[in-house]
Amino acid sequence: MRPLAAQGKIAATIITGFLGAGKTTLLRHLLEQVDGRRIAVIVNEFGSLGIDGDTLRACGIAGCRDEDIVELANGCLCCTVADDFLPTIERLLDRPEPPEHIVIETSGLALPKPLLKAFNWPTIRPRLTVDGVITVVDAPAVVDGRFADDPEAVAAQRAADPSLDHDNPLAEVFEDQLLSADLVVLNKTDLLDEKQLAAVEAMIAGETRGQARILQADHGRLDPRILLGLGAAAEDDLDTRPSHHDGADDHEHDDFESFVLDLPEYDSVDECVSRLTHAAREHDILRMKGFAAIKGKNRRLGVQAVGARVRHEFDPVHGGSGRLVIIGQQRLNRAAIAAALGAP
């Protein structure tokens, strides 16, 4: 392979993976480790609070400037490629001092294939190449069977017929993300024992392209030399990265929905966390993230839930009222969720 510099191309890394798998955590660690390199980041979220952009901007990493983090909050990247993504990329490439590397974090519900196709756009292709698609996997969620009712049965069916489609939209998104990967990161290893990890790895190995590497990680902590410089030129071998939506000109995320709630001020952190945990358990919510105001505290509480696993941390940012984005499959009971959270 000719080195990228010789081809005059800038490299782009796509970080994909289901809601809450740990993409932003991995990206943040990566940015902390790559001193001195001019990296631009494009983040895209499903739901509209822009938390990931906030998190990355608040990282305090030397050399990581606000203008190097571009947020595309307007729906899933895979659906807004022409309107949002291409103009953003062109603006980055046209900077007097363009980035050396661009890292794109897709929304957890994005299908990577339409994004990959955009790299063959005539104004982009001569200037940019996909260095690699990194798919972050929430290993405990796989163990819990979140992406397939019966992972073994689905794997067996797929082995018999790789083009098989099925009705589980979570599984579809998950499989598309795996099938596009050059590198799969099995994340959250701290929550599993060795036997469980070996089982997830074997299952994932059966769902990826033969060329894809699989690595385990705790909080996405991997050496940047592993993550960047894969040299995959993924835009050149799209055919080896099948998607459930191949052949369809368009697709939508009809199976999923998100909404934003204003939260009341809670009496304590415990009250906030127990309300979130209860809401997540009762309502089949896939993901919640946002901020809460706690009585007597002058900093806002950052809150995150992946399934019913809730994490919280006081944010460096002072005060402000509480807001939460909630993502789930269609027909969430919004009124009941608001009541569970004590929202007006």
Ligand SMILES: Nc1nc2c(ncn2[C@@H]2O[C@H](COP(=O)(O)OP(=O)(O)OP(=O)(O)O)[C@@H](O)[C@H]2O)c(=O)[nH]1
């Ligand atoms: N225990 C554990 N928690 C993790 C690990 N990696 C990330 N998390 C937590 O998982 C939650 C989701 O992490 P994010 O990095 O925000 O996940 P994401 O994939 O960017 O989420 P979306 O952008 O909403 O799809 C956060 O509460 C993280 O602190 C890990 O390796 N172990």
